[in-house]
Amino acid sequence: MTQQTLLLGQTFEARGNPMTTPWEEVITVNSGGAVLIEAGRISDLGDARLLRRAYPDATVHDYGHHLICPGFVDAHVHYPQTAIIASWGKQLIDWLNTYTFPEEMRLSDPAYAQAIAARYLELALDHGTTTMCSYATIHPGSVDAFFTAAGARGLRTVAGKTCMDRNAPEGLRDTAQSAYDDSKTLLERWHGQGRASYAITPRFSPTSTSEQLSALGALWAEHPDCLMQTHLSEQLPEIAWVRDLFPAARDYLDTYEAHGMVGPRAVYGHAIHLEPREKDRIAEAGAALVHCPTSNTFIGSGLMDVAGLAARRIPLGLATDTGGGSSFSMLHTMAAAYEIAQLRGTALHPAQLLWLATAGSARSLHLHGQIGTLVPGQEADITILDLASTPAIAQRSSAANDIWEAVFPTIMMGDDRAIADVWIKGAKRVAMEPAPG
Ligand code: GUN
Numbered sequence: 001m002t003q004q005t006l007l008l009g010q011t012f013e014a015r016g017n018p019m020t021t022p023w024e025e026v027i028t029v030n031s032g033g034a035v036l037i038e039a040g041r042i043s044d045l046g047d048a049r050l051l052r053r054a055y056p057d058a059t060v061h062d063y064g065h066h067l068i069c070p071g072f073v074d075a076h077v078h079y080p081q082t083a084i085i086a087s088w089g090k091q092l093i094d095w096l097n098t099y100t101f102p103e104e105m106r107l108s109d110p111a112y113a114q115a116i117a118a119r120y121l122e123l124a125l126d127h128g129t130t131t132m133c134s135y136a137t138i139h140p141g142s143v144d145a146f147f148t149a150a151g152a153r154g155l156r157t158v159a160g161k162t163c164m165d166r167n168a169p170e171g172l173r174d175t176a177q178s179a180y181d182d183s184k185t186l187l188e189r190w191h192g193q194g195r196a197s198y199a200i201t202p203r204f205s206p207t208s209t210s211e212q213l214s215a216l217g218a219l220w221a222e223h224p225d226c227l228m229q230t231h232l233s234e235q236l237p238e239i240a241w242v243r244d245l246f247p248a249a250r251d252y253l254d255t256y257e258a259h260g261m262v263g264p265r266a267v268y269g270h271a272i273h274l275e276p277r278e279k280d281r282i283a284e285a286g287a288a289l290v291h292c293p294t295s296n297t298f299i300g301s302g303l304m305d306v307a308g309l310a311a312r313r314i315p316l317g318l319a320t321d322t323g324g325g326s327s328f329s330m331l332h333t334m335a336a337a338y339e340i341a342q343l344r345g346t347a348l349h350p351a352q353l354l355w356l357a358t359a360g361s362a363r364s365l366h367l368h369g370q371i372g373t374l375v376p377g378q379e380a381d382i383t384i385l386d387l388a389s390t391p392a393i394a395q396r397s398s399a400a401n402d403i404w405e406a407v408f409p410t411i412m413m414g415d416d417r418a419i420a421d422v423w424i425k426g427a428k429r430v431a432m433e434p435a436p437g
């Protein structure tokens with residue numbers, strides 16, 4: 001008989017999308033819930049009393065009043081920027097040139113890339129993130145380093161080689177042909193290998209020529225089951241630059257569309273300053289947008305219209321955008337999403353915030369068949385939240401009138417201390433030593 005593990009606690013259960021359906025109809029928390037894990041997957045979900053009786057031989061982990069959630073899914077990060085997170089004083093283009101590009105250059109050294117990949121993954125796991133969709137650098141070795149480190153930890157991840165053939169420094173440029181060739185080799189090496197998926201990754205229109213975008217569009221057409229990730233309409237000076245670089249384009253999205261880079265498996269980060277046509281086209285294509293709220297305030301980009309885009313039924317994910325984002329924590333990211341929505345006149349409910357950080361992000365990456373909910377059949381990536389992890393949080397949650405009042409202080413004030421445990425494919429995480437570097 002396969003080994004059975006039973007996690008007891010308060011279970012976060014999602015049966016639908018609370019951004020398009022009233023959250024009360026699709027989200028519940030079972031205060032006496034249980035999740036059964038067998039062979040790395042969730043095999044049952046229900047009342048602790050019933051499941052204890054039904055599975056008397058299971059090994060029980062009783063988490064009391066902790067919240068049992070799907071592992072957090074960070075839908076847009078740059079693991080190579082781990083060491084330059086929280087760099088002061090620049091907006092997007094200057095921030096890239098001053099901090100990001102010099103650091104990304106260092107990942108030409110495979111040993112450094114391996115050290116940063118390990119450091120990043122341990123930090124993300126400390127914060128309860130079990131799946132991440134990352135940009136690498138232009139160096140193929142940075143993709144190998146990431147997927148190797150993720151595989152050693154058993155993680156489901158998505159990543160791709162960042163492609164740039166202009167407007168980047170010497171040493172950080174590829175060509176249209178080498179971007180195609182290297183991406184193809186990496187895709188064939190990693191896509192579907194264990195829990196890895198490959199994403200074709202042009203950084204953004206300003207750093208790719210039309211020739212490179214066309215080459216990557218052709219590669220995507222040859223491998224339509226891969227994601228294609230890039231940046232879109234993040235900051236106003238960036239958009240003006242795109243207009244200068246692509247005078248024939250109708251708008252920013254059109255610079256991708258003209259090269260075959262709009263489709264249901266496209267994932268665009270930021271998407272703050274969209275034109276009506278762009279929203280229409282994204283909705284029609286079924287492409288996903290990723291909200292990066294700590295980055296959007298930290299780099300000074302703007303306030304994404306989450307409620308408006310969700311109402312268009314555009315799939316939305318949530319992300320740290322490490323290191324343009326100012327945190328590794330998806331809790332912190334949910335707090336920033338709440339604050340930005342408030343500034344736009346909407347109070348996102350804690351059920352919506354937790355859903356965006358789990359099922360919403362999983363859906364944006366087309367991984368909802370595998371991860372993102374506590375549904376039987378899903379891979380057992382699970383994050384356990386202590387809802388009283390600091391004195392400040394505990395004094396507020398102890399006075400809560402319902403579960404959502406108990407959860408919200410952890411969303412707003414929680415950090416890695418709130419992560420009681422992380423389960424990866426059915427095994428309790430044991431922290432690994434990040435490689436020195
Ligand atoms: N646009 C192009 N590259 C980047 C990046 O690395 N971070 C962010 N936030 N925006 C970008």
Ligand code: ZN
Pocket residue numbers: 076077078231269321324
């Ligand atoms: Zn980004």
